[in-house]
Structure formats: structure tokens, C-alpha cells
Amino acid sequence: MRRKPFKPSNSASAILVRRKPGHPCRALVTCFGRTEEAAIGRSGMTSRKREGDGATPIAAMRLVGGYVRGDRITPPPSALPLRVTPKDLLWCDAPGNASYNRPVRGPFRPSHEKMRREDDLYDICLVMDWNFRSRRRNGGSAIFFHLAKPGYAPTEGCIAVSLPAMQRLLKAMRRGTWVRVTG
Known part of the structure; x- marks a missing residue:
């Protein structure tokens, strides 16, 4: 699948994700x-x-959009569409x-x-929107921006930040915000 070149518009913000020097499974997220x-x-x-493959796509x-466990967290106000996780x-x-x-509803066998x-x-x-709008079989799925494990343990290919960082970021995120992962 060919990705369109990164061209943030005036109406969309950008979040830059780059590898943390000396740490192959950690990154630095720069935005706002x-x-x-x-x-x-x-x-x-x-x-x-x-x-x-366990890799984060460049x-x-x-x-x-996103999902929030409403029974555990009250997210800060955000222009990004957030739904309570069913x-x-x-x-x-x-x-x-x-x-x-x-997304699918359970029970679901596959x-x-x-x-x-x-x-x-x-x-x-x-x-x-990785492999989301125009899906390619085996192209990778469930690439999310979510909360990190203690000590920033590696993900299965997602990007994960602490809860305080996510709360700060959500205040400025909206639909169309770019997440640009560079090698």
C-alpha cells in the first residue's frame, strides 16, 4: 500500500515520533x-x-478517533472524537x-x-489510520496510540505514552492530527 506523502494542512497538527537514541524500542514524541x-x-x-512483526510502522x-474506559478514566476535553469503550x-x-x-463486537471467533x-x-x-482506510491483507492491524506499560516496555507495534502525557496530548489532538513516525 502506498502512503500519501506527509503534508500537514493548516487545519491539522503534527506529532513527531522518532527513535530514542540507544533504545531500539523507545521513542521520543514531540508535539505542541x-x-x-x-x-x-x-x-x-x-x-x-x-x-x-512487532514493529511500529515508519x-x-x-x-x-479513540476509545476511553469510562469506568476507569475521565479524559480531559479533546476535539478528537472519543467514545466510551463498549x-x-x-x-x-x-x-x-x-x-x-x-472494530467488531464479541463474541467473535477469528x-x-x-x-x-x-x-x-x-x-x-x-x-x-494505518492500513485502515484501504486495507492490505497482512499489512498490520491494531496500530494504536495508547497508554504505556510501566518502564515503557515495548508494544506489539503501537506507540504508547504515560497517562499524564496522554492527558496533555489529548487537549490539543483532533481528528486529522498527523502522527509522523520517522526511522
Whole structure:
């Protein structure tokens, strides 16, 4: 899938994600005049993203919306569309399924991600448009911007920040905000 070149418009903000020197699974997220630490994929970054490779795609992706565990967190006001995460919400990561890289409702047999996790990683989970608008089988799914594990442990390919960082970022995010991951 060919990605359109990164060209932020006057109406969209940009978030820059770059590898943290000396840390293959960590990144620095710069936006709105701040730099925050982040976790990235266990396999670092790649320009050849594949399903299950554990890498964060090097690309410019737009934020399209997100989910919040309303029973755990009250997010700050944000222009980014946020929905309360339903109890039965899942995310299909089965490349051969018609719902690949889409939200689905449980019960759902094919491979999927639970969006209401026991840990707090998806208490705030923002959806980026990686392989989303025009899907490519095995092109990678469930590439989210979510909360980090303690110590910024690597993700499966997502970008993860602390809860305080996410709360600061959400105040300035909106639909169309670019997340630009550079190698």
C-alpha cells in the first residue's frame, strides 16, 4: 500500500515520533512544544510493516478517533472524537477475515484484540489510520496510540505514552492530527 506523502494542512497538527537514541524500542514524541517519552514496537520501527512483526510502522498516520474506559478514566476535553469503550468491543487482527483491522463486537471467533483489557493499556486508545482506510491483507492491524506499560516496555507495534502525557496530548489532538513516525 502506498502512503500519501506527509503534508500537514493548516487545519491539522503534527506529532513527531522518532527513535530514542540507544533504545531500539523507545521513542521520543514531540508535539505542541513538548517532548514525551514513549514505547514503540518490540522490533523497533520498519518501513515494511507486516502483521505480527512487532514493529511500529515508519509512516505518517492520521488520528481518526479513540476509545476511553469510562469506568476507569475521565479524559480531559479533546476535539478528537472519543467514545466510551463498549464491554464487547474487539479489534479483528485476522488477515483473512472481511473485518480485518476493524472494530467488531464479541463474541467473535477469528483472531482479535480485546479493547477492554484487564491492564490499563487501552484505558485511552487512539485509532490511527494505518492500513485502515484501504486495507492490505497482512499489512498490520491494531496500530494504536495508547497508554504505556510501566518502564515503557515495548508494544506489539503501537506507540504508547504515560497517562499524564496522554492527558496533555489529548487537549490539543483532533481528528486529522498527523502522527509522523520517522526511522
